[in-house]
Amino acid sequence: xxxxxxxxxxxxxxxxxxxxxxxxxxxxxxxxxxxxxxxxxxxxxxxxxxxxxxxxxxxxxxxxxxxxxxxxxxxxxxxxxxxxxxxxxxxxxxxxxxxxxxxxxxxxxxxxxxxxxxxxxxxxxxxxxxxxxxxxxxxxxxxxxxxxxxxxxxxxxxxxxxxxxxxxxxxxxxxxxxxxxxxxxxxxxxxxxxxxxxxxxxxxxxxxxxxxxxxxxxxxxxxxxxxxxxxxxxxxxxxxxxxxxxxxxxxxxxxxxxxxxxxxxxxxxxxxxxxxxxxxxxxxxxxxxxxxxxxxxxxxxxxxxxxxxxxxxxxxxx
Ligand code: RIB
Numbered sequence: 447x448x449x450x451x452x453x454x455x456x457x458x459x460x461x462x463x464x465x466x467x468x469x470x471x472x473x474x475x476x477x478x479x480x481x482x483x484x485x486x487x488x489x490x491x492x493x494x495x496x497x498x499x500x501x502x503x504x505x506x507x508x509x510x511x512x513x514x515x516x517x518x519x520x521x522x523x524x525x526x527x528x529x530x531x532x533x534x535x536x537x538x539x540x541x542x543x544x545x546x547x548x549x550x551x552x553x554x555x556x557x558x559x560x561x562x563x564x565x566x567x568x569x570x571x572x573x574x575x576x577x578x579x580x581x582x583x584x585x586x587x588x589x590x591x592x593x594x595x596x597x598x599x600x601x602x603x604x605x606x607x608x609x610x611x612x613x614x615x616x617x618x619x620x621x622x623x624x625x626x627x628x629x630x631x632x633x634x635x636x637x638x639x640x641x642x643x644x645x646x647x648x649x650x651x652x653x654x655x656x657x658x659x660x661x662x663x664x665x666x667x668x669x670x671x672x673x674x675x676x677x678x679x680x681x682x683x684x685x686x687x688x689x690x691x692x693x694x695x696x697x698x699x700x701x702x703x704x705x706x707x708x709x710x711x712x713x714x715x716x717x718x719x720x721x722x723x724x725x726x727x728x729x730x731x732x733x734x735x736x737x738x739x740x741x742x743x744x745x746x747x748x749x750x751x752x753x754x755x756x757x758x759x760x761x762x763x764x
Contacts, residue, residue, distance in 0.1 A: 448501050451502045451709065454572060458485040486517065487613055492521060496521075500710065505572050507568060576603050587612060626664075631659045633670065656684060674690065674726055684763050690754065693734075696736045723759060
């Protein structure tokens with residue numbers, strides 16, 4: 447029976463180009479292949495929820511502008527429920543400008559606009575969506591909306607004993623006192639380093655970081671690695687989940703592919719390490735094509751790679 451994925455966070459209009467060299471020089475760089483896409487962390491996880499056959503409800507903000515159609519159109523087409531996406535006045539739809547060089551290591555500049563423009567009525571809509579969600583629901587959320595919105599959503603979902611997955615982007619917004627209410631925390635290496643206040647340089651550092659994240663109070667600490675693998679600390683121990691090693695064309699949507707598919711696996715009752723394996727498989731597939739949502743692959747492809755990667759999971763320690 448389909449379950450309900452509640453995705454709360456950023457909804458963006460993505461403007462994405464390819465570059466022949468890495469951004470960062472003072473010169474004007476000539477880009478190719480401009481694409482106007484739907485993006486944002488919550489939009490991307492909601493897209494995956496629908497792709498995997500669940501009732502997928504998006505909670506967030508857009509502006510009253512044409513960019514909202516760019517951000518929401520592909521989600522509507524995919525079957526994401528958009529009734530609880532509210533329109534900000536005085537702020538436009540958020541825009542991500544994304545440059546992808548040949549090595550796939552993207553540079554994103556985000557104008558957060560409506561994602562940060564919340565009023566009391568919009569906050570109440572989030573609360574009532576969580577209150578009315580079926581008992582078989584999971585909340586996945588990011589910090590590209592104000593911390594007080596995350597706080598009220600986490601508190602409401604926890605009161606209903608719904609599982610909660612937090613993607614701590616932007617890490618400086620994360621409220622540590624909320625972590626004991628959270629099921630899983632899924633930063634990438636840079637975000638984990640920012641949260642913990644020290645560099646993460648290798649697998650051993652990432653394993654310690656996953657444990658330290660769990661130590662903040664979440665039941666599961668995950669560190670997403672740049673190659674698509676991850677480190678997981680959970681009640682059963684600390685594990686490394688491998689990457690498939692597929693060459694990256696575009697890493698833009700890989701982190702959200704991980705977090706969304708990991709959340710879907712938990713929603714379906716999978717244990718932590720298996721959920722992390724689904725997340726890694728989805729992230730490995732997501733880097734093989736350009737864009738976030740257009741690169742996401744469905745259940746059959748993800749499960750195919752899950753079977754290949756499962757024997758390579760390693761338990762590091764208790
Ligand atoms: O996490 C990737 C997403 O965030 C992209 O879709 C883009 O919107 C970026 O800001």
